[in-house]
Each structure stands twice: as structure tokens, then as C-alpha cells.
Amino acid sequence: MACAVLQPAAAKDGQTILNAKCMMCHTPEGNDALSRISHQRKTPEGWLMSIARMQIMYGLKIEDDDRQTLVKFLSDKQGLAPSETEGLRYAFERRLNTVEQFDEPINQTCARCHSGARTALQRRTLKEWEHLIDFHLGRWPSLEYQAMSRDRDWYGLAHNEVAPLLAERYPLDAKAWSDWQQSKPEAETLVGKWSFAGHMPSKGEVAGTMQVTGGEGDQFKLIVDGEYADGTPFKGQGSAVLYSGYEWRGSVDIGGVAMRQVFAASKGELQGRMFETEHDERGLDFVAAQQGVARVLAVQPGYLKAGSEAQVTIIGSALEGKPLFGPGIQVLEVVAQTSERVTVKVRASADAMAGTQAVSVGAIKGGSLAVYRDISEVRVVPALSIARVGDNGGSTPKVQGRFDAEAWSKDASGQPYRIGIFPATWSVEPFDERAAEDEDVKYAGIMQMDGVFLPGDAGPNPARKMSTNNAGNLKVIAQVDDGGASHKGEGQLIVTVQRWNNPPLP
Ligand code: HEC
Numbered sequence: 372m373a374c375a376v377l378q379p380a381a382a383k384d385g386q387t388i389l390n391a392k393c394m395m396c397h398t399p400e401g402n403d404a405l406s407r408i409s410h411q412r413k414t415p416e417g418w419l420m421s422i423a424r425m426q427i428m429y430g431l432k433i434e435d436d437d438r439q440t441l442v443k444f445l446s447d448k449q450g451l452a453p454s455e456t457e458g459l460r461y462a463f464e465r466r467l468n469t470v471e472q473f474d475e476p477i478n479q480t481c482a483r484c485h486s487g488a489r490t491a492l493q494r495r496t497l498k499e500w501e502h503l504i505d506f507h508l509g510r511w512p513s514l515e516y517q518a519m520s521r522d523r524d525w526y527g528l529a530h531n532e533v534a535p536l537l538a539e540r541y542p543l544d545a546k547a548w549s550d551w552q553q554s555k556p557e558a559e560t561l562v563g564k565w566s567f568a569g570h571m572p573s574k575g576e577v578a579g580t581m582q583v584t585g586g587e588g589d590q591f592k593l594i595v596d597g598e599y600a601d602g603t604p605f606k607g608q609g610s611a612v613l614y615s616g617y618e619w620r621g622s623v624d625i626g627g628v629a630m631r632q633v634f635a636a637s638k639g640e641l642q643g644r645m646f647e648t649e650h651d652e653r654g655l656d657f658v659a660a661q662q663g664v665a666r667v668l669a670v671q672p673g674y675l676k677a678g679s680e681a682q683v684t685i686i687g688s689a690l691e692g693k694p695l696f697g698p699g700i701q702v703l704e705v706v707a708q709t710s711e712r713v714t715v716k717v718r719a720s721a722d723a724m725a726g727t728q729a730v731s732v733g734a735i736k737g738g739s740l741a742v743y744r745d746i747s748e749v750r751v752v753p754a755l756s757i758a759r760v761g762d763n764g765g766s767t768p769k770v771q772g773r774f775d776a777e778a779w780s781k782d783a784s785g786q787p788y789r790i791g792i793f794p795a796t797w798s799v800e801p802f803d804e805r806a807a808e809d810e811d812v813k814y815a816g817i818m819q820m821d822g823v824f825l826p827g828d829a830g831p832n833p834a835r836k837m838s839t840n841n842a843g844n845l846k847v848i849a850q851v852d853d854g855g856a857s858h859k860g861e862g863q864l865i866v867t868v869q870r871w872n873n874p875p876l877p
């Protein structure tokens with residue numbers, strides 16, 4: 372122990388820290404293995420949560436630097452392969468309005484307290500899944516009476532049915548992981564210039580470049596230089612770490628606001644979400660291609676009305692050649708062209724076919740432009756979302772609701788297709804009679820012009836019945852105007868209390 376403490380942080384490797392910090396409770400099993408720890412695989416966030424739990428529950432003392440080194444060491448040695456995180460990345464991307472789909476036994480026994488993804492992002496032996504269930508019941512014995520478990524034998528169900536199911540579905544040993552460990556690329560391959568495109572709900576499209584340097588020890592420095600479609604700068608710098616050969620986690624300061632990057636790196640592409648560190652509901656979908664990798668990443672804006680003219684920008688990387696649009700769309704002028712963006716004036720003829728049309732630059736395919744005649748439907752995105760009261764002297768900030776109005780149309784065969792995000796006029800109404808009676812609209816918060824909902828203050832409100840807090844159940848209404856025709860879309864927003872336990876995996 373003393374030896375570990377005296378060495379400078381950089382010189383300490385993961386195994387040394389593991390032995391020094393964990394061995395007093397976790398039994399050595401030979402070959403550098405420790406009981407429990409060596410029989411699980413998980414994401415960087417999963418490892419961080421386990422170690423933080425050791426600190427909170429068992430008084431483990433560990434410096435932040437050492438914890439960081441350990442999370443990296445364990446994620447590289449016992450992480451998940453890219454294919455093992457597929458469809459579950461919303462959890463660490465902090466897309467907290469995701470409505471999950473798991474099967475019944477997992478829903479009933481596990482996914483009523485936390486996300487199902489927290490479970491599905493781990494790999495264990497049967498014995499380890501059983502230990503996890505035992506740990507839950509030992510720690511929270513009342514769980515047999517809560518979370519709608521009172522009418523069933525929670526432990527019997529979890530132990531006899533759920534554990535074997537999890538062991539079969541999420542086993543410790545998997546070809547996906549051993550293959551990935553053999554084939555994962557070197558971190559240095561990510562160094563260079565990247566072109567990116569993104570979309571921030573209620574703010575709009577963004578594009579630019581990201582310069583990545585370093586790579587040694589899977590650590591990077593980066594400079595972001597971009598702009599929103601409305602001209603707002605999106606610039607800053609920061610650093611990033613690569614875990615398990617593809618899990619990119621960055622911290623960037625964008626115009627004085629701390630943001631996190633949670634991306635998956637694969638073959639010259641970075642994809643994921645970038646969000647404010649203090650407000651993870653404020654975030655953008657992000658996709659980037661490395662210099663030299665020919666890709667069309669986005670067409671901004673991605674729609675055009677038949678019979679109209681517009682300026683659109685094709686964002687990509689290594690773009691070379693003529694911009695090509697579908698039938699019925701004429702390129703009037705190439706306004707500007709670089710290898711990262713091609714700005715063109717286009718015109719859709721009045722009889723252009725309605726639907727999603729392919730857009731390419733020379734031989735580089737992958738873009739799309741929705742051509743439409745009229746809007747058939749407006750959808751509020753997200754359709755169901757949660758905002759939270761906060762501030763007012765408390766430790767927890769408000770969690771905003773952020774909405775987009777997505778327009779849809781129908782093609783010649785009657786198939787619905789997405790046109791894109793439209794500007795809208797926003798309002799809220801009571802969701803039901805209860806909400807009307809409790810005056811939720813008055814107390815729960817304010818819907819702003821830009822589709823951002825600011826929830827009310829935390830704490831009891833003496834003006835409300837029984838001094839209840841500023842919770843509410845609201846209908847979110849988007850009114851979209853298109854060439855004089857008005858279209859309405861509806862979603863639901865539940866304004867609720869603070870999230871007190873807010874670990875990296877929901
Ligand atoms: C003071 C004792 C103590 C120390 C020190 C300690 N642990 Fe633990 N750990 C436990 C106990 C007890 C359990 C089993 C009960 C549980 O899961 O909470 C456990 C379980 C675990 C598990 C399994 C959790 C699960 O989800 O099933 C992991 C992983 C783990 N520890 C990692 C670590 C790491 C890594 C360290 C060192 C940085 C560490 N522990 C240090 C006491 C400790």
C-alpha cells in the first residue's frame with residue numbers, strides 16, 4: 372500500500388492499483404485475478420459505478436487519478452465489444468427520454484428501479500449474475516415489497532428465472548469480445564482532422580471540424596471549430612480518452628460551457644452524442660468522418676418543397692466531384708465547395724417526386740434530401756418526455772424539456788416519410804382533467820418560444836393544493852406553418868421531482 376502511494380500517479384499501472392486498493396476485500400485467485408472483479412465485463416461507466424459504489428458502501432479510499440486509471444485498465448481488459456453495446460448506447464449517451472423494450476421477467480424484476488440497459492451492458496458468469504441478485508436483496512431488503520413486487524416472489528423469480536436468462540444472453544466469455552481484442556485499431560489511427568455534423572434539438576443544425584492530436588496512452592487533445600446553421604459559433608477545446616479501443620469519452624469547453632462527448636469510433640467514423648456536463652438534456656446527435664475518408668454526413672437543411680428554391684449544404688469529408696441530387700431537382704449554382712462542405716442553390720420542380728431522394732457528391736453517396744408537396748403530420752419529438760423541477764436553493768438543477776417539431780408526408784404509394792425538423796409555435800395544455808383541476812399549466816413551468824420548457828422551482832409550493840411541489844402532466848403542442856397551411860402535433864411532458872440518485876448509467 373505504502374509503495375503504491377509513494378509512486379507518482381503516471382508510473383502506476385492498473386494492476387498495481389487494483390492489487391493495492393482492492394485485494395484487502397477481493398481474494399487473489401492467481402494470474403492477477405481477484406474474486407468478483409475478474410468475472411465481469413462492462414463499459415467504462417459500469418466500472419466507474421462499481422468502484423464508486425465500493426467507496427460509498429464499503430469505505431474504499433481511492434484518489435480520483437487512480438480511479439481513472441483503474442476504470443481505463445478494467446475497460447480495456449474486461450470491456451464490451453462494439454457489437455455488445457449496439458442498441459444500448461442511449462444509456463451512457465444520456466438519452467434519458469428513451470422508452471426501453473425488454474422482456475417481462477427483466478422488466479418486472481430489474482427495470483422498475485433503473486434502466487434495463489444497466490443490466491444489458493454487463494457480461495457475467497451465472498454465478499456472478501446470482502451474486503448481483505443476492506447483493507440487491509441484501510442491500511435493499513424492502514425491494515420485495517416495493518416496485519410492484521409485493522404480489523410475486525421477487526427473489527425466486529430473479530434467482531431461478533432471470534439469472535439463467537441473463538447468463539445465457541449476456542455471458543462473460545464471448546467471441547465478440549475476444550475477436551475485438553485481436554482486431555481493435557491503435558488509438559493513433561484517430562489522430563487528424565475530422566469533419567462533423569450534428570443536430571441540437573430546439574437549436575438546429577451544426578457542422579464544423581475537429582482537430583485531434585496525441586494518441587499516446589489513448590489520450591487526445593482536441594480543438595472544435597464549428598458553427599450552427601444560424602451562425603452561432605460552436606468552438607472550443609478539450610481532451611478525450613479512448614476506452615476498450617473504441618469508446619471515445621471527451622470533455623470540451625464550448626464557448627465557456629463544459630460539454631461531454633460520448634462517441635463510438637469505428638473505421639474513420641465517430642458517432643454518438645455531445646451534451647452539456649451539467650445539463651445532459653441539452654445535447655446534440657453527432658457524426659464525424661476522418662480526413663481522407665470519403666463520406667457524406669448530412670444535408671442541411673435536409674428538405675425542399677416541390678416548386679421552390681433553397682440553399683443547402685452537403686457536409687462530409689473528402690468530398691470531390693459534382694453534387695448530385697435526385698430527379699426533378701436542379702442544381703442552379705454551386706455557391707462554395709471544399710472537401711468538407713458543398714453549398715449549392717437547388718430548385719425542385721413543381722412536379723418533382725415526393726419522397727426521400729439520394730444526394731451524392733461525385734461517387735460519394737450517403738446523403739438524402741426529402742422532397743415534399745405538403746405536410747401530412749407533425750410529430751413532437753420526443754413524444755413522451757420528462758422534465759424535473761430544481762434549483763430554488765437546492766443542490767439539483769432544473770432539467771429542461773427540449774422539443775422539436777418533426778414534419779412527415781406521404782409518398783405516391785401512401786407510405787409516410789420524414790421530411791425534417793420545422794420551426795414551430797410552442798404551447799402547453801393540461802394533459803388530462805386531473806392536470807386541469809390542479810392547474811399544472813400554471814405551476815409546472817414555462818414553455819418558451821424555441822420549444823424549450825423551463826420547469827418550476829423545487830420544493831413545496833404553498834399556493835398549490837396541500838402545498839405540493841410544482842409537478843405536472845402536460846400536453847406539448849407544436850403548431851407548424853407551411854405555406855399558409857397550419858399543422859398541429861402533440862406530445863406529452865411529465866414534470867416531476869429531482870433525480871437524487873443520478874449515476875452515469877441511469
Ligand atoms: C472494504 C472492502 C472492499 C474493497 C476495498 C473493495 N471492494 Fe469491491 N466489493 C466489496 C463487497 C463486500 C462486494 C460484494 C457486495 C456488493 O456487490 O456490494 C464487492 C463487490 C465488487 C464488485 C462486484 C459488483 C457487482 O456488481 O456484482 C466489483 C466489480 C468490485 N467489488 C470492484 C472493486 C474494485 C475494483 C475495488 C478496488 C478499487 C474494490 N471492489 C474494493 C467490498 C470491497
Ligand code: HEC
Nearest residue numbers: 420421424480481484489490493504507511514529533874
Ligand atoms: C429496488 C430497486 C432495484 C431493483 C429491483 C434492481 N436494482 Fe439493480 N441497482 C439498484 C441500485 C440502487 C443500484 C446501485 C446504484 C448505484 O450504485 O448508484 C443498483 C445497481 C445495479 C447494477 C450495477 C452494479 C455494479 O456494481 O456493477 C446492476 C448491473 C444492476 N443493478 C442490475 C440489476 C438486475 C439484473 C436486477 C434484476 C434482477 C436489478 N438490478 C434490480 C436498484 C435496483
